Amino acid sequence: MPSTHPLIDPRIFELLRRQENTTFTVKDLRNQYAERHSIEAQYRAHLRRFIYERISRLIRVGMVQKDTEKRKRDQRYQVIHLDAQGLDLTGEPFESWCQRLVIDKEKTKTKSPACPSPHSEHAPISRPSGASAKLRKNLKEVKVEFLAALGEAEKFKALIHEYPELKEVIQGDSKAAHDLSSRLLGHINAIEKVLQRVETGP
Incomplete structure (x- = not known):
């Protein structure tokens, strides 16, 4: 559904x-x-x-x-x-x-x-057979990782709010989860750009 x-x-x-x-x-x-x-x-x-x-x-x-x-x-x-x-x-x-x-x-x-245009500033690229499907699979996997890291970062933030006395214990993990989610978002952006060029390029 x-x-x-x-x-x-x-x-x-x-x-x-x-x-x-x-x-x-x-x-x-x-x-x-x-x-x-x-x-x-x-x-x-x-x-x-x-x-x-x-x-x-x-x-x-x-x-x-x-x-x-x-x-x-x-x-x-x-x-x-x-x-x-x-x-x-x-x-x-x-x-x-x-x-x-x-x-x-x-x-x-x-x-x-x-x-x-996602490819207007780049030279035309060849599109290997199956590249689009592989990129979409990769994109889906990275999005799952992104959501997991995002959920972890949000939970750490909630725990710090709920248990302020544990802030020093939790803060390092919280920052690491936040940084990971930001990096994964960058990965998503990169894959999406390549996917657009593959699917809409000349």
Whole structure:
């Protein structure tokens, strides 16, 4: 059966885990996402929509809420409680979403690409037989490892809160689990980039 948990790009989840994003605007996340994943300025209107839709999903499950001060522009949001177990963190990255939902509608209106092309800055690559399937299997395995590390990091954080007297005992393991989840997210990003080039390259 399909998951009933909200589908979220793990890149966005990782941004929301950062201390400086306890309160944020969609513009804040858009700029951070664009900087970390090399999204050019011409695509940022689409990126803002992509992030807004996913923040809306988090609001519906009570993990994020709007700030009590309502604003017409740059509305602020607050992270209430992020629970990886209550989310499906296998959501597609912005580049895939944009290519799938936006470019088909806009490519006939303009000669400029509507979305970032995952292979536009690289030479064409050959696609060995079975490479796509192997990459998808690898991606699935790394995502499982990422979720496990993420769950471990969250549990250590909860234990520190519950047993503050054990903070010095737990803190090293907590940091190690957090660092591992961050590295695995980097692995996910790398595999996704290669997979996009393999599947959409010329």
